[in-house]
Amino acid sequence: MVRTVQDALKDAADRLENSGASTPLLDAEVLLCEVLQIDRLYLYIQRGRSLTQEENDAFEAFLEKRIQGVPLQYIIHRQEFMGLDFYVEEGVLIPRPDTEILVETVLQWVNAEQAFKGHQDILKIVDLGTGSGAITVSLAKYIEKVQVYSVDLSEKALAIGQKNAQKHGVLEKINFLKGDLLHPLDEEDLFGKIDILVSNPPYIPAKDIEGLQIEVAKYEPRMALDGGPDGLDFYRRIVAQGDQLLRPGGRIALEVGHDQAEAVKNMMVAKNKYANINKHKDLAGIERVVTATVI
Template sequence: MSGSAHTPPRRWTTKQLVDWLTKALQQRSVDSPRLVAELLVAHALGCERMQLYLQPDRPATLLERETLRQLAKRALAHEPVQYLTGQVWFYSLRFKADRRALIPRPSTETLVDAALRHATLTPGAGRGLYVDLCTGSGVVAVALLKHLPHARVVATDIDEQALALARENAQLHNVLDRLELRQGDLYEALEAPTQVRSAQAILANPPYIPDAEWEEVAATVKEHEPAQALRGGPEGLDFVAPIIEGAAQRLAPGGLLAVEIASASAATVEALAQAQPQLADVRIERDLEGLPRVLLARRVAAPAGRV
């Protein structure tokens, strides 16, 4: 092994390995190269990122270097760092992550924010039933249950493997006893074994990338994450529209609907929700980057006040 841009030298310290990998990732135009390098070196060494700076002169073993080399090859091929390390942070919680499900984004935390705000402002909502459609890895459902210790969640997904990962994440955070996982397409999964009605909230992060935008999607996403969890049809509304149209009959009076959407579709989605006679207080919430990201609405007969 030499000290080229793609191969670390024989004896390098932790700091040198991070610097080497950062440079290699920069040359391949990988996003956030320093952060990715730190995460991969920490993973290869079996430590937290902070340890890289507490022990910058620690030499890596042969096994650690070989582990890092294999991780680097995959990272340089634009494989997401979350899949390489097998973990992702969401709502200040650590979750398992792999190819069975979409990688959770910070923007999706807006769904949890909206649900917790609803639970705080609505009497009794903190002990009610919540629905998480297109749950994927289950992070929204688990985060909600961690913050609402008396609530229950029914989480659905069409993909059996995604539900298996969601189950593992629920077990990881000790909330599986309050989570029911169901396989099925959107609301179909709420019909059996028992019908779900009168939910305090319906949350959803469905596939919503329009076909016309697919070619512009980053290689790390398009080539490695499950396309069926991303692509939303010609207008990006193949899943968003039926979720909006079927929400009222599954929500309790005053119940919350929160759906993550493509920012470019915000006006269309807002108009679609406003056309539903049983939905009120329709608005679009912006995400952490300031982009219109989540449709919020409330079933009619809600108490006065904002969602």
């Protein structure tokens, strides 16, 4: 059956809407653009053109996946983060725009403050739970003299992180380490030597995961989401050891769930090893990042 771009889009948007997709027309457009390898603007210029059988089949295959609830980013294998294009696939968390605040906080420190500006040596940054490498690769790209140590327990995440590092030409500025949170850093004898510790750890309370959108609950890796019974397990472990990993005066920056900032701040206060403990809000006024300096 020969269809025009316009007809294919209309049919796809209707089917996606019936499947419960929240942005059916946009999803259809993105998928068709991927098949045709064109920009969205050209989609409308070409709306009268007929799809070849091959294009139609490829579009149908993409559409079927999206109707099943597979996130768009896993179908087109792409997500933009900090102005960079990241490769993603099932098995690795899709980077979220919220996490850009965490990266921007670190970049502000590095660019504006005397403690980091004009740093003679190479700045040492640790990223715990690196996933696709979104945080790690952005920091390596935007900071000139830096070595990032990126830890993940997932073999697949590390492979994709490396792929993204290579894609953006920063592989040499990153050490990818497989293991459980701070363990590999201890093995590499990095305790006491790190300038900045950054992490977006799993923070969803285990019991809430099934109730998330199907795209997240069914297709994103549980290992990237599950923060234990109250969602705070990783913060307890990171706060407990972060002061030993960081040099005195080193900084910590943690992304937190929408209602977790106060609890994480309190952990830092109770530890008695952190000063300048601050909560940072996103554009919607939600506290998304907690930062502190090691005493």
